[in-house]
Amino acid sequence: MSAGRPAVFDRSLETLAPEGLAAHQWRRFHAMAREVLAGNSFVRSKWQAAGVSSADDLRGWDDFRRLPFTVKRELAADQAAHPPFGTNLTYPLERYVRVHQTSGTTGTPIRWLETPESWAWWARCWAMVLAGAGVTPADRVFFPFSFGLFVGFWGGFEGARALGALAIPAGGLDSPTRLALMEALGVTVLVCTPSYALHLVETARERGLDPRKLPVRTTIHAGEPGAGIPSVRTRIEDAWGARAFDHAGMTEVGAYSYECAEQAGLHVNEAEYIAEVVDPGTGEPARDGELVLTNLGRVGSPAIRYRTGDRVRLAEAPCPCGRTFRRLDGGIRGRLDDMLIVRGINVFPAAIEEVVRRFPAIDEFQVEVFRDGELDEVRVLVELEDPSGVRPIQEAFRQTFGIRLQVAAVPPKSLPRFELKARRVVRR
């Protein structure tokens, strides 16, 4: 990628004008609808209840927007009633070659099956994430990830291979061993959660190593909103001497977004997804609300008008990178079910993290939530050697939220560390 000229993975797709993009999406959606209606009893019964029993009933976007939303608890109930894989399957079980399971952060894990085609589609979507961050076949991409049933960075691993980069699997190893491997193998790209990138930094420093001396030039993050939070991104970039890129995806819908070299929010991969933003209460279109996604390349187990539970805001201006895919300003701004209401003020954990990460002395923190009638009360525990450091943090919270939050210092290394998604909000 030459300086000043952003890498575009597939120019013909990524720079389509809105009408061309809509036509591309409609063509793919309609072909998928035909196949799904023929074989997928979960989708068929939902659509029939909404008056759609044939793909011919779908004549345009107005019809699309009348299709019912899909929500996670329907899928969970379906899998409970039809174990182990449920009925959101377009083909016989023999056609599927992989299975994944959600991380379980929000309730019952849901299983998802992949056909060879949908798994190749995952790899393609992730190759776009890597290409957006400037990864090339010359890169050595490190995945410190437990390759289990949670899809996590599996897709990234396949995507690195699809792109032609060297994909390095580092499951089942402790952090010091992983750091040693990164050094020995000359790793240039690190793919992990923001929390784990910071945990590796801690581990390195405990051993007298400076992560900036490693050849890592790019880090790519998912699993938490972290890399989209400016103070977290800055902390990761400073510690690694690298550029940190955000990505958001979900087991249920796939790897739907990526950052480009401009790093101005997350582009939705509109070649592979139909994205809507709706008011979480009414389901009506909104600029700031819940992200609703339909994927176009996972015909065997689709997500159609899936309510992600992610709070996003659509960016207004086109991206300077030249891509026409719409952007989510600030990435994922929080999970709707994460929202805390403290003395009448909406407080998202991501906003708390943005404040805490501005203070370099704090390596880890935790948000304790107490219930006070209908409202939440919050206490933020921060790892601090010197308790007098609490005061400026309180002041920063007051400026951000307009209310006082309790802040308490706890000893360094006393709070849990996380390899995958961090769980820093604790309900007491």
Next chain:
Amino acid sequence: MSAGRPAVFDRSLETLAPEGLAAHQWRRFHAMAREVLAGNSFVRSKWQAAGVSSADDLRGWDDFRRLPFTVKRELAADQAAHPPFGTNLTYPLERYVRVHQTSGTTGTPIRWLETPESWAWWARCWAMVLAGAGVTPADRVFFPFSFGLFVGFWGGFEGARALGALAIPAGGLDSPTRLALMEALGVTVLVCTPSYALHLVETARERGLDPRKLPVRTTIHAGEPGAGIPSVRTRIEDAWGARAFDHAGMTEVGAYSYECAEQAGLHVNEAEYIAEVVDPGTGEPARDGELVLTNLGRVGSPAIRYRTGDRVRLAEAPCPCGRTFRRLDGGIRGRLDDMLIVRGINVFPAAIEEVVRRFPAIDEFQVEVFRDGELDEVRVLVELEDPSGVRPIQEAFRQTFGIRLQVAAVPPKSLPRFELKARRVVRR
């Protein structure tokens, strides 16, 4: 697969007559030699020293047999001199998409790079292993394996997908969670080391579960000679209510062998490998000796006349399954560097295991080796509640080896358990 009719993965290859097979191998070897000589400085310098500087110098099998052997310490020295990947590379680094590292059971780990083509070749070789064991697209294949740098069951995982079966990755989980997943997902095929299959049985029984009640009908093993040792195989089959299949492969050469439904030793995949058996001392052809392999599908990082260190014996008779690929009678009979010399008698750890596993009360054992001048002295620790059980084991050793071995009872659960390759021989 219909009863009585063995599954053949690719009849045209697996039943080639010897001349056809030799011609197939020669064609592939010669094409590979041309490409390797052009790009691979490690091979080029070895061959030049042996008088071969062009593929045209290779006119037939006599020339092949004049090519130098490759041994592990050469590769280790090459990688130490040219870190991190050494010079046994036919293409520029940009062409490689995966890296693996030997398990380190025997010395310094060696790294091995894969191109997209060689990784697809791994999947194909393993698909043959699975097909040999009767696995079909209807199967759900479970991989309780830490997906790290050790290639281990990575190839099997890719092979299951290549075959169209459901490949279930179970890295980063403990044994009780894995058992619960096997039950929840209706697993029909388990792929792991023999030791881990037995460890899962112990774990199940501690929880009051009977592994025979799970739908597992086939187990496939590698990493240790276990599944080729009759008493170990019987124990696994009885505990799981399944048929246990053996497989042998190596990071350095790939997945070179498989069992067919006859389970009469390991077939060498001669479509993808040239196999020789040599006297370990002289390097001359032998029926019972060291296995030497040349792989034909890993042009980017080949192993040519590689001394595996595995002790094998070629079977005489053709296999009733109809495949013409030669068989290793009894599978891998031991590692040459594992051999113990006890009072002048050669004792392989695999032979000790064969005896110990005949005693169902023993869940785990360990071989302590003491040096006595040039000879080894051995003490076998067996987990036994009742120390009087030691006597019949001693008697069985005496009958097998013609000498007395020390046997000592240790408390149940006191010896280590192994997820990957067991290390049961301990030098004191």
